[in-house]
Amino acid sequence: MSRIFLPLFLFAFLAACAPQMMTVGDPVFEPRIERASAARAVMADGARLPMLVFEAEHPRAVLLALHGFNDYSNSFAEPGPGPWFARQGITLVAIDQRGFGLAPGHGLWAGGQRMAEDVAAVAALLRAEYPGLPLYLIGESMGGAVAMRAMALDTPPDVDGLILSAPAVWGWRQMNGLYGAVLWTAARLAPSATLTGRGLEIWPSDNIEMLRALARDPLIVKETRIDALYGLVGLMDSAYAAAPEIGKPVLLLYGARDEIVPAAAIAGTVERLAAAQTSVTSACYPDGYHMLLRDLQREQVWKDIAAWIAQTAPPLPSGHEGDLRQCGPLAGRD
DSSP: OHHHHHHHHHHHHHHHOOOOOOOOOOOOSOOEEEOSSSOEEEOTTSOEEEEEEEOOSSOSEEEEEEOOTTOOGGGGSTTSSHHHHHHTTEEEEEEOOTTSTTSSSTTSOOOHHHHHHHHHHHHHHHHHHSTTSOEEEEEETHHHHHHHHHTTSSSOOOOSEEEEESOOOOOTTTSOHHHHHHHHHHHHHOTTOEEOOTTOOOOSOSOHHHHHHHHHOTTSOOSEEHHHHHHHHHHHHHHHHHGGGOOSOEEEEEETTOSSSOHHHHHHHHHHHHHTTOOEEEEEETTOOSOGGGSTTHHHHHHHHHHHHTTOOSSOTTSOBOOGGGOSTTTTOO
């Protein structure tokens, strides 16, 4: 009998343990934007999310920009797209999401629900600050997943569309069962243990100078807690599930050399969007990596985004608009 009860006991014990989540306060404040010394978005619980604002002189549209995992708002500064968009008449506002950059709880996971609610709150503030202008969410990797998750809230952000650059949609349902089981167990036995990714032969970008700058940046999370990684997978899963609920035009961008988010998960997301009759424009960049917005060929991606916002007729300027089901790590190679 012990052979039966011991595994059941261990499973019950592990299930009772939980990964650590960031402590979040009660909603007692009216969200607002502060610009005293530096721009910050103050959330309902008093959390202050640093903002980088790339202001166009005569804006014709506004982008609320969401960074990737372990990154922060600086990802949209040079060599990112913020200054370029400002010169094209598009104001870009990037925030540090909770747990990243200078936002509260550096290195801890705030939860997909909370991050999505923050996006909705900031979007409402930007609507008030830029009345009458089109407002879009632009998310890179994890930021794309947060944008998608936000659209499944009871009160989703009032935006005109989503721009998803290699959105993180590789959740539990797409993950190898063994990997999922190992992560689930590790998040309960050693949630505060960290991983660095050293030794992995994975290239997120061909912009080596940019990658070296990230390695020197003290605000980049370089040792990832296992419970934060566990939380990320949950967010990716909820983003994939949220695809049919988006209900706004979507521009989905993916690089054929992306080694982070599998092509199958991206293609499945496009199919779910299309099945829900969401207007989707997709592009596959043959020489693009995961960090499309900062790759060496980043400007062609920026031009595609600007053209899509301007609602010019297809094809996109790059000529890479196409079926993402044919876009993968081997596409475009000899």
